[in-house]
């Protein structure tokens with residue numbers, strides 16, 4: 001339920017309302033506008049307390065939220081959220097953001113080489129896995145903290161903020177010390193303990209859609225993070241599992257307008273995992289921007305044949321250069337910049 005306070009409500013009035021919400025056992029999420037403050041009353045059956053708030057004079061209007069997700073919903077916040085992720089980069093504004101880099105960090109020199117290349121063609125953020133969720137326990141699992149140090153060095157050299165995956169609550173402090181954005185991988189989208197911890201941690205989070213998750217389940221996972229007070233959530237469509245075998249997953253471009261309709265959070269699309277085949281990635285990346293995505297996450301490798309993970313879906317730097325030019329054209333058509 002949303003409480004809209006009367007115009008220019010005082011700090012004292014806001015405190016009075018939030019105290020009442022807490023006293024009733026609910027969470028109060030305050031959003032202050034220039035004129036009006038709105039307060040989300042969040043918790044199971046919050047709507048049953050409507051009558052109590054009707055008697056408080058500072059409360060001008062009460063609006064129920066019909067969806068199971070509350071803070072994530074457009075009903076709670078009408079304007080698009082813009083997430084600031086460091087070094088002036090913002091996701092969800094007019095500018096399309098390209099996050100590019102290797103699937104996993106393999107060595108210092110290779111990472112720095114790829115980071116410089118993606119920076120030179122206009123990527124705004126560097127990606128690279130230090131802790132890798134692999135299907136096989138015998139596959140390369142990532143370099144762990146060593147990789148985090150290389151990512152940090154690459155950020156110092158290029159100025160690119162770093163996006164890297166955190167796989168467990170136990171490693172959150174460690175990853176959080178180095179990362180600008182904490183990636184929650186598809187396989188962890190419903191790891192609720194991890195979601196709660198990143199919700200408490202307050203750094204921006206890039207939440208990837210689970211392989212078999214519905215859009216509503218993705219939004220409910222985002223709600224876990226936001227309900228802990230971390231409003232810096234970026235959603236990521238990365239393909240879902242279907243009966244189709246020509247591609248690794250099926251990139252669900254439907255999810256972009258659907259999420260935009262139901263939520264104010266920014267949406268990034270990862271066509272690399274979504275299709276899994278290098279030659280198909282540019283088309284799907286362009287289509288994602290045309291459909292309204294706020295940015296792309298792209299795997300890029302200078303020697304994909306030597307990559308320790310996802311080489312066959314990694315773009316070559318030259319392909320990225322070409323794609324960036326094409327993206328500029330599409331961005332302009334849909335009123336965005338790159």
Ligand code: PEP
Nearest residue numbers: 103185186187208238273
């Ligand atoms: C990744 O981004 O490297 C990754 C493992 O992605 P996903 O969780 O979407 O499979």
Ligand code: MN
Nearest residue numbers: 103299309310
């Ligand atoms: Mn990968």
